Amino acid sequence: MAQAWKCTGLRWSAQGPVLMWDGGRRSPLSRGKRVAFGVAEGGVRRCAGARGNACPVLAVVSARSAGGRCEECARLDRAHSVAADGVADDPRPYRVYLAWFGPGLVKVGITAVERGSARLLEQGAVCFSWLGSGPLMAARRTEELLRAALRVPDRIPYARKRAVRSSLPGEAEERAGEIRELHARAVELGGWPESLDREPFQAVDHMRVFGLDGVPAALGEVSELVAGGAVGGELVAAAGPDLHLATGAGIVVLDTRLMRGWELVTVAAEEGAKDGAEDGESGVLRLPVREFKGSAGEAAHLQDGLF
Structure with a gap:
């Protein structure tokens, strides 16, 4: 029986994206690298736990959940989350930022100064600029002020981010x-907290970091993992938690958050040939895919079966 691995998520380092696994194993990813795995036969997706702690009941969770947590573990995770207002007394300094994901897709947010731009890489921000820095509550009040005054959200769904990646401006x-x-x-707005220092505009661009310059349009996104399924292909781009893979059926986007909680196994190189790929080393796709449709690439759930 093949050895099974459990993925704990995708992290961004100074060198690029890294897949993390139970036990501390790391898989650095680079453009052109082959990424392939199968889902163990007969397996189910179990709760990924919260804050480094395993789920006490190993609850079965939905295959389509990006969080991959049961209700209790999700509540525990939110209780200690700055983004969900679960922490009010963090003494660390924070930064307020504006992030751009595509035409008309701008959000405001905050992140700890010590994290640098990691939060922006995790979200898939194509470019961003800092606005100011200061104590947590001052940063939070500024975020709320800007959200109301500039009419920009503090969250943008990943589906909308994915939909525009193949048509981003070249400059x-x-x-x-x-x-x-x-x-x-x-x-120029009034009402900024006095304890928050404003920062000058300086755009930081992640287009090349993500590999999105010239990336071909994806045909769709993996909607869920299923027991016995598999995906494999050449990594053409990576943005936030998403991997853009050139499979035998075309380029698909894989949200690595869907991998958490599954037992994953190695996929033999020859499987690509069996699934119709020209190069057995580069393509296999046996997972449900939600196709992108429309001129703006908006996702329409047209397929729920396996390729």
Whole structure:
């Protein structure tokens, strides 16, 4: 019987994206690398736990849940989350930022200063600029002020981010245009907390870091993992938790958060040939895929079966 592994998620390091596994194993990813795995036959997806702790009941969870947690573990995770207002007394300094994911897709958010741009990489921000820094509650009040005054959200669904990645402007200056304008409006607003220091506009662009420059359009996104399924292909881009893989059926986007809680096994190279790929080393797809449709690439759930 093949050895099974459990993925704990995708992390971004200074060198790029890294898949993390139970036991501390790490799989650095680079553009052009083959990424392939199968889901153990007869397996079920179990709760990934919270805050480094295993789920006490190993609850079975939905295959389509991005969080991969049962209700109790999700509640525990939120209780200690700054993003969910679960922490009010964190003494660390925080930064407020504006992030751009595509035309019309701008959000405001906060992150701990010590994390640098890791939060922006995790979210798949194509470009961003800092707005200011200060204590947590001052950063939170500023975030709320800007959200209301600039009419920008603090969350953007990943489906919307994925839908525009193949049609992003080619020039960095154009990609930074929306947040440049919003930054100028933001610093002119009254009502900023006195303890928050404003920062000048400086766009940081992740287009090449993610490998999105010139990336072909994806045909769709993996909607869930299933027992006995498999996916494999060449990594053409990675943004946030998403891997863009060139499979035998075309380029698909895999949200690595869907991998948590499953027992995953190695996929033999020859499987690609059996699934119709020209190169057995590069393509296999036996998972449900939600196809992208429409001129803006909006996702429409047209297929629920396996390829």
